[in-house]
Amino acid sequence: MRPVFRQPVRQAVKMLPAVLFSSLLWAQDSPQPAEGDLPLNELRTFVEVMERIKMAYVEPIDDKTLLENAIKGMLANLDPHSAYLGPESYQELQESTSGEFGGLGIEVGMEDDQLNVISPIDDTPAFAAGIEAGDLILKIDGQLTKGLSLMQAVEKLRGKPGTSVTLTIGRGHQAPFDVKLKRAVIKNRSVRGQLLDGDYGLVRISQFQTHTGKEVGKALQQLEKDNGKPLAGLVLDLRNNPGGVLQAAAEVADHFLSRGRIVYTEGRIPNSHMSFDAGPQISIASHIPLVVLINGGSASASEIVAGALQDHKRAVIMGTNSFGKGSVQTILPLNDDHGVKLTTALYFTPSGRSIQAQGIEPDIQVERGKLSTQSQPGMIKEADLARHLDNTQQPASPERKARAEQLQNDNQLAQALSLLKGLNVLGKK
Structure with a gap:
């Protein structure tokens, strides 16, 4: 395999609201910017809104919080997968790609302002509780998820191992139901x-x-x-x-x-x-x-x-x-x-x-489902006959029984195996 790529460039940007505000005032009467220049009218509006919030909001709020919220909103409105990562989120993302992280073991996304499950991860609390791909997470510990950003929702799902969280799940046409999960250190064997x-x-x-x-x-x-x-x-x-x-x-x-x-x-x-x-x-x-x-x-x-x-x-x-x-x-x-x-x-x-x-x-x-067998009434087998000879061979091993049960409970896997067997039969003719 021959990958062709370059490393991303590290960038660090610091914004100084006072300097930005004064420069906008200085440029107020300047001509309209050319294509590619900063949109001065919109930046003036941004600074004005920021100043109004600082003066009139019901509680005091500092410049750093306002700017971080502005950055989060700027990225959240691009697409469902772009996001601003604070120190904790940044660390969690690095841990998740290395294979060990804390949480529920659930991959989530945001669609139409609604938090949904992309998939549970094998052998995690979410997987064991029966969380399914396509489920909607309507509430987290009683709080509605509608209106939350993806990062805000993820922060509420994460927590110290051993602590509990209750998710209200919407699934298809079923009535919403609650699932209580205990957070764990997720050691994901991929x-x-x-x-x-x-x-x-x-x-x-x-x-x-x-x-x-x-x-x-x-x-x-x-x-x-x-x-x-x-x-x-x-x-x-x-x-x-x-x-x-x-x-x-x-x-x-x-x-x-x-x-x-x-x-x-x-x-x-x-x-x-x-x-x-x-x-x-x-x-x-x-x-x-x-x-x-x-x-x-x-x-x-x-x-x-x-x-x-x-x-x-x-x-x-x-x-x-x-x-x-x-x-x-x-x-x-x-x-x-x-x-x-x-x-x-x-x-x-x-x-x-x-x-x-x-x-x-x-x-x-092939849809998901279980295989079921139906016996035909009135059919008599050898084992039903009086004085039938017993089978002296060893019964099926526990491993073989477990494989048979796995295939019976997983229609898609059973169909895949049947197809492989069929391909080999055709290949030998």
Whole structure:
């Protein structure tokens, strides 16, 4: 894989309201600014509003608070993913990409002024409580979330491990209901592998972190070692994966591609132009039959992987439409441990598709659900006959029973495995 990119530039900007105000007064009678210059009339309005708030607001408020609130509003109104990061939020973002952070284990977004769940993270309080992608968080500890910014909502969801928070959830046509969660230190293991029925494997990626690409390589090697021979097929599970590090997504796709473009990004500044190509090295997973599972909680980096494998016709994409986040955010450090998360580019699949607000459409649409069997009344089996011979073979192991139950409870995974088996049957004819 050959990434092409440049490091973002560190910028620090300090604003002095008194100097700004005096300069605006001095420029009051100056001619209208040329294109690209500061809009003086709007800046005069900004300073006037700031002065009115300081003089007339019911409680005293200092310049620093007003300016920070102005910056937050300026970024919040760009798009749902751009935000001003104070010291705590900046630190939390760095921790989340490294794989350990405090909170509920829930990825949230803001749409139409309403806080919604993009996806819960595996093995976290939110996941254990049954929080689902697409749920609306109507209240946090009784306070309405409508009207809160995304960062304000995240701050209320975060807290010390061991403390509790109650979320009021809206789900489909159900009546709103409360879920009480206990915050924890989230140690997110992003990759898990297991053998399925026969010689088929499953690799589940819950989030794309810095080392996810390497972890996928190790999981593939371990599966082949546990199986004792090459895998006959693989299911790559990206459901409810909210995304993460762009380069990690490219590294994961590189395990399944031997050549060709994986993803590229385009924006207004040189730093936003990146391209990732598959390297010439051959992975153990380069040629085995592959099914990728996605759903409405699969976002960003998950969609990069699914889109690349779909465009190269390397995998069958199965499940439901993905989330549709096709933008790239850059973290720009500021002074005093602050930062700005700014949308700087859109990413495109190898064929040039932008999935922004569209998502990845699966090749085979399979809804979530459980498999159920129906017995036919009146049917008699050998075991029902008197004096039938008992089976002397060993009963199924607990591991095999657990796998069978897993497939019965997960219709999408069961369908993916059936498809892999069918592809192998056809391939042997």
